[in-house]
Amino acid sequence: xxxxxxxxxITKGIPAxxxxxxxxxxxxxxxxxxxxxxxxxxxxxRPVVPLGRPVMEGERFRRxxxxxxxxxxxxxxxxxxxxxxxxxxxxxRTALLFVTAAVYGASNRAFIEGSGGGTHFAYTAPAVVSAxxxxxxxxxxxxxxxxxxxxxxLRAIWYAATLLGSGTCDRALVLAVETFAECADLxxxxxxxxxxxxxxxxxxxWLEPGEGRLDLRVGRSSRDAGGDLERRxxxxxxxxxxxxxxxxxxAGGVGDLRLHGRWRGEAADLSITKGGA
Amino acid sequence: MPPRERVxxxxxxxxxxxxxxxxxxxxxxxxxxxxxxxxERFPVGDLRVGRGGEIKKLTRDIRWTGVxxxxxxxxxxxxxxxxxxxxxxxxxxVDPARxxxxxxxALGGVxxxxxxxxxxxxxxxxxxxxxxxxGHNLARWLGARGHVLxxxxxxxxxxxxxxxxxxxxxxxxxxxxxxxxxxxxxRFVLRGFDALRSLTRDEVRPFDRRRSGLLxxxxxxxxxxAREADAGRRPLGWVRGHASTGDGSHIAAPDPExxxxxxxxxxxxxxxxxxxxxxxxxxxxxxxxxxxxxxETAVIKRVFQAHAHAIPVNxxxxxxxxxxxxxxxxxxxxxxxxxxHGQIPPTRHLEVPxxxxxxDYVPGSARALRPRLSLSTSLGFGGxxxxxxxxxx
Numbered sequence: 001x002x003x004x005x006x007x008x009x010i011t012k013g014i015p016a017x018x019x020x021x022x023x024x025x026x027x028x029x030x031x032x033x034x035x036x037x038x039x040x041x042x043x044x045x046r047p048v049v050p051l052g053r054p055v056m057e058g059e060r061f062r063r064x065x066x067x068x069x070x071x072x073x074x075x076x077x078x079x080x081x082x083x084x085x086x087x088x089x090x091x092x093r094t095a096l097l098f099v100t101a102a103v104y105g106a107s108n109r110a111f112i113e114g115s116g117g118g119t120h121f122a123y124t125a126p127a128v129v130s131a132x133x134x135x136x137x138x139x140x141x142x143x144x145x146x147x148x149x150x151x152x153x154l155r156a157i158w159y160a161a162t163l164l165g166s167g168t169c170d171r172a173l174v175l176a177v178e179t180f181a182e183c184a185d186l187x188x189x190x191x192x193x194x195x196x197x198x199x200x201x202x203x204x205x206w207l208e209p210g211e212g213r214l215d216l217r218v219g220r221s222s223r224d225a226g227g228d229l230e231r232r233x234x235x236x237x238x239x240x241x242x243x244x245x246x247x248x249x250x251a252g253g254v255g256d257l258r259l260h261g262r263w264r265g266e267a268a269d270l271s272i273t274k275g276g277a
Numbered sequence: 278m279p280p281r282e283r284v285x286x287x288x289x290x291x292x293x294x295x296x297x298x299x300x301x302x303x304x305x306x307x308x309x310x311x312x313x314x315x316x317e318r319f320p321v322g323d324l325r326v327g328r329g330g331e332i333k334k335l336t337r338d339i340r341w342t343g344v345x346x347x348x349x350x351x352x353x354x355x356x357x358x359x360x361x362x363x364x365x366x367x368x369x370x371v372d373p374a375r376x377x378x379x380x381x382x383a384l385g386g387v388x389x390x391x392x393x394x395x396x397x398x399x400x401x402x403x404x405x406x407x408x409x410x411x412g413h414n415l416a417r418w419l420g421a422r423g424h425v426l427x428x429x430x431x432x433x434x435x436x437x438x439x440x441x442x443x444x445x446x447x448x449x450x451x452x453x454x455x456x457x458x459x460x461x462x463x464r465f466v467l468r469g470f471d472a473l474r475s476l477t478r479d480e481v482r483p484f485d486r487r488r489s490g491l492l493x494x495x496x497x498x499x500x501x502x503a504r505e506a507d508a509g510r511r512p513l514g515w516v517r518g519h520a521s522t523g524d525g526s527h528i529a530a531p532d533p534e535x536x537x538x539x540x541x542x543x544x545x546x547x548x549x550x551x552x553x554x555x556x557x558x559x560x561x562x563x564x565x566x567x568x569x570x571x572x573e574t575a576v577i578k579r580v581f582q583a584h585a586h587a588i589p590v591n592x593x594x595x596x597x598x599x600x601x602x603x604x605x606x607x608x609x610x611x612x613x614x615x616x617x618h619g620q621i622p623p624t625r626h627l628e629v630p631x632x633x634x635x636x637d638y639v640p641g642s643a644r645a646l647r648p649r650l651s652l653s654t655s656l657g658f659g660g661x662x663x664x665x666x667x668x669x670x
Binding site (some may be wrong): 014092096101102104105108109111112113117118119120121122123124125126127128129130131132134135137138139140141142143144145146147148152155159162166167168186187189190216218219220264266 | 278281374382383387390391393394403404406407409413422423424428430437441444448450465469470472473474520521522523524525526527528529536537540548658659660661
């Protein structure tokens with residue numbers, strides 16, 4: 001059997017979400033103000049700019065990995081910045097879409113190299129990072145995990161819009177966390193010396209039904225220098241688009257929104273047009 | 278929520294311990310041929326359990342030149358090879374930019390990570406260790422230049438991938454989608470489940486009173502999805518509904534009441550525009566862990582009410598082990614083959630009923646029944662749940 005499809009159709013887009021809030025932390029500090037003018041200069045030769053381990057009280061957090069704690073912290077920062085009580089998020093009408101390219105590296109390495117018991121093994125699953133956030137904030141709704149760099153984050157935003165548009169949820173959180181420090185030696189072996197520093201980061205965007213259209217397109221990408229924000233921030237894998245989103249929102253969130261991401265030779269462009277904010 | 282447009286499953290391909298094409302896979306499911314054996318590919322002497330559904334050799338006639346030496350990638354390519362034998366994805370027939378790949382995995386290229394840590398191989402081995410590497414390798418092999426997604430809802434990943442693949446088509450973001458799941462059996466995962474004491478030394482006995490855990494397996498499973506208008510005359514069936522939900526209750530154990538799974542099932546039925554009474558067959562996750570089987574049974578009873586005892590429910594995990602990211606796609610393919618052939622594969626090794634698991638689990642031998650509408654359920658680490666509603670052609 002042969003299946004033939006018409007080439008080159010133009011996509012129509014889907015109903016766009018509104019961006020209600022964005023929280024962002026990075027190895028440079030909390031929020032956008034902490035981001036330096038030039039990541040390479042600010043890193044002073046460090047290949048990885050780490051986030052450290054957030055301080056959280058409670059027995060539940062004693063064994064949790066730092067990437068799990070940063071997932072929680074990203075949601076918390078978003079709520080604090082927006083001055084919204086966490087109870088608003090709780091329930092089965094909030095979707096949680098988690099994105100990461102590499103956050104599981106630390107736990108995988110610890111399990112491979114250590115004696116590692118059952119609990120430790122559980123933390124090697126990327127799903128456990130977002131599960132900790134779901135447990136902490138009482139999120140029981142639709143959930144998915146996207147693995148990859150910036151294009152994966154754009155797809156998580158697209159999928160959030162899909163869920164919102166179909167009425168499957170009332171709000172969606174797009175959460176991204178990237179940590180690198182535990183595998184810094186492996187990255188050093190695999191990356192070019194001239195590559196920008198890897199900057200650990202965590203971000204969360206709160207999306208609700210909005211106006212306008214969302215369109216997501218992909219194509220092939222040759223390596224380019226990256227945008228101005230990437231030059232300032234460094235390489236944050238899946239967290240990059242959330243930083244861009246935070247910048248757009250701080251600028252008033254008016255006008256069309258365009259997010260761009262490159263990864264593994266793929267370029268993705270997400271646009272929200274006509275009053276998407 | 279209004280029902281969504283159904284999406285056709287045009288073709289399927291599998292690489293499993295019980296067969297590396299659909300005919301062998303289906304035949305083994307019906308006859309009860311076992312894919313469980315002593316693991317040979319890596320050392321298991323220090324583990325409690327050293328058996329699983331290991332594929333001893335990939336048997337399809339594939340030119341591996343240019344395909345990375347990555348077992349996960351090769352499972353995917355092997356499954357894809359069967360798929361394209363049914364529907365050639367030639368550039369003349371399909372615009373590569375409109376061909377998308379969506380794969381689900383629990384472990385990605387974790388074995389590449391082990392090798393990178395051991396200092397083996399080239400510098401690029403590290404990129405191969407990232408969980409999205411096998412999906413991109415598959416896209417390259419297929420010549421796909423559209424969206425390439427990797428999802429990781431643990432052992433529900435294969436369901437999430439098929440659901441998101443269907444959404445790409447509904448929104449005209451692709452014209453064809455190769456969707457499915459994969460995972461390999463490697464020391465990392467076997468040691469992990471061994472440490473969790475989830476593996477059984479007995480047979481895998483879903484819903485049996487004596488059930489004592491699961492065995493792991495490896496597989497690649499892919500379907501080719503298309504919009505109805507592009508599907509040709511005789512698809513395998515259709516994806517009617519999908520939902521993936523999170524429990525938000527525990528990092529490794531399912532919600533004790535199965536509330537997240539119940540939400541997934543109800544959402545998937547709503548997306549399909551189907552009532553519980555429309556469902557003819559349930560393919561359960563059925564891992565044979567004490568908790569999972571009791572929870573799934575309770576959820577089926579709550580959703581289907583009086584109808585629950587009239588619906589056949591099976592688990593195919595005893596035949597090849599729990600193939601993690603591939604499991605939900607394999608089970609979806611099984612549902613569609615059941616509709617095509619008018620047979621429901623049995624739940625092997627179910628001999629002593631558990632009073633808490635009192636549904637019709639198709640024990641013993643295959644059942645002559647042609648399900649039109651099937652439900653496939655999946656659960657995974659992190660409280661991940663997946664549900665697919667499938668319609669047979």
